[in-house]
Amino acid sequence: MVKRLQGIRYQFMRAHMQVIYFSLLMITLVLFFTYSVIQPGWLTIESIFLALVTMAIIMTPVGLYVMFRKGGELKGRLHSFSLYISTLSEGKYGAKLVMRDSQDEFDTLGDELNDLGSKLRGQVKSLERLAEEKSEYAKQAHVAATVEERQRLARDLHDAVSQQLFALSMMSQATAKIIDEKPDQAKEHIEEISQMAIQAQNEMRALLLHLRPVHLSGESLQEGITRLIEELKQRCHVDFLVEVEPLLELSQSKEEHIFRMVQEALSNTLRHANASNIELRIQEKDRIYIYISDDGDGFDIEQQMNAKASYGLNSMKERCEEVGGTFKIKSKQGEGTYIDIRIPK
Structure with missing residues (x-):
């Protein structure tokens, strides 16, 4: 009051x-x-x-x-x-402020705000054109980037899957030695081996997900994402809740950026989140809304975004900004992660 x-x-x-x-x-x-x-x-x-x-x-x-x-x-x-x-x-640069034609200071301010909105809309269009051009350059540089990607995957395989397989080998050897003398303890070891094997399997599938082509190979965005999810459902011990609406009149560059962001988000979740459920929604209203959430371990956002190894998150944010969108992520340790992406049409 x-x-x-x-x-x-x-x-x-x-x-x-x-x-x-x-x-x-x-x-x-x-x-x-x-x-x-x-x-x-x-x-x-x-x-x-x-x-x-x-x-x-x-x-x-x-x-x-x-x-x-x-x-x-x-x-x-x-x-x-x-x-x-x-x-x-919120990115709705096509909106206009209606004036009363009183020609006072408020109308002057309103005209200036409308001019600002028009300039912002023009800048977004320019960013979209630049994104189209950058997509063409990216295709030309794909061969050179493949070498770097292979090196990164090799490091990931060594740092993650290779170490997990070594741990599995050591654990299985230790279990074989005590299985007759300490069956209860051996049973616990076997359960740990099972969990480690599942984790290594998810890690490998996530790494293989990175090997998928960046482009949609002639498919629509809805078809490409649906096929990707169906493959993951068959290979991963994760429940997916997916709702992808058909997106109309989208440029090829935007479709590829959206597909790559979804691919990166799913890969990060499978590799690091230990999630049981993943939800993906893509809707088209006044803008394109992309929601991705999981019930995994969660993490410290500020620490992860500032870390040199946070290639995936920074890549998603950069791709979103290239097409004039906004990228927001919320996560809390023990409570999962929520990603909100909004892209102008």
Whole structure:
């Protein structure tokens, strides 16, 4: 309530009441000066007080009503400006602020905001054209990038799968030695070996996911993602909840960027999250909405984004920004990860 009374409407009302009562004070001084110095016969103390009380009774509600209406009008116009700025911040650069043709300072500000929206829309178009050009250059540089990708996969295989297989070998040898003497302990070791094997299997499948082609090979985005999910369902011990709407009139560059971001997100989840459930939703409304979530281990976002090894997350963010979109990720250790991507059409 106190915060509401600090609004512009009530500031106008307080200012107007100050003007009214200051005016009444001046009138009072003039009347008493006239009464005491000039002393006209028609002016009495009773008439002075009657006039002042009458003016106060009439001017106070009238002033409050007028300024309440005027303050509400100004508040409404400021709210429309605030709403328009919020619309621009969400990427809806095609929106326009409707003016009243009053040619006051508010209309001037509105025209400037509309010009800003037009410039932002033009810049987004330019970014999309640059993304198209960059996609062509990326195709040309694919051969050179393949060598680097193979080296990275080799390092990942050595750092992750190779070490897990070595641990499996050591654990199985130790289990074989104690299986007759300590069957209960051997059973526990076998269960650990099973979990380690599943983890190594998921790690290998995630690494193989990186070997898939970046391009959709003539498929639509919906077909490519659906086929990718179906393959993962057959190979991984993870439940998928998928809802992918057909996206119309999307450029090839945007489809490839979206496909690659989804591919990268699923790969990261399979490799690091230890998730049992993965949800993927792609919807087309005023923009393209992409939601990816899991119920895995979660992680510290700030630490991971700043780490040199966080190639996947930074790559997804860069790809999203290249097509004029916004990339948000929420994660908490023990509570899973949620990715929200929004791309203008």
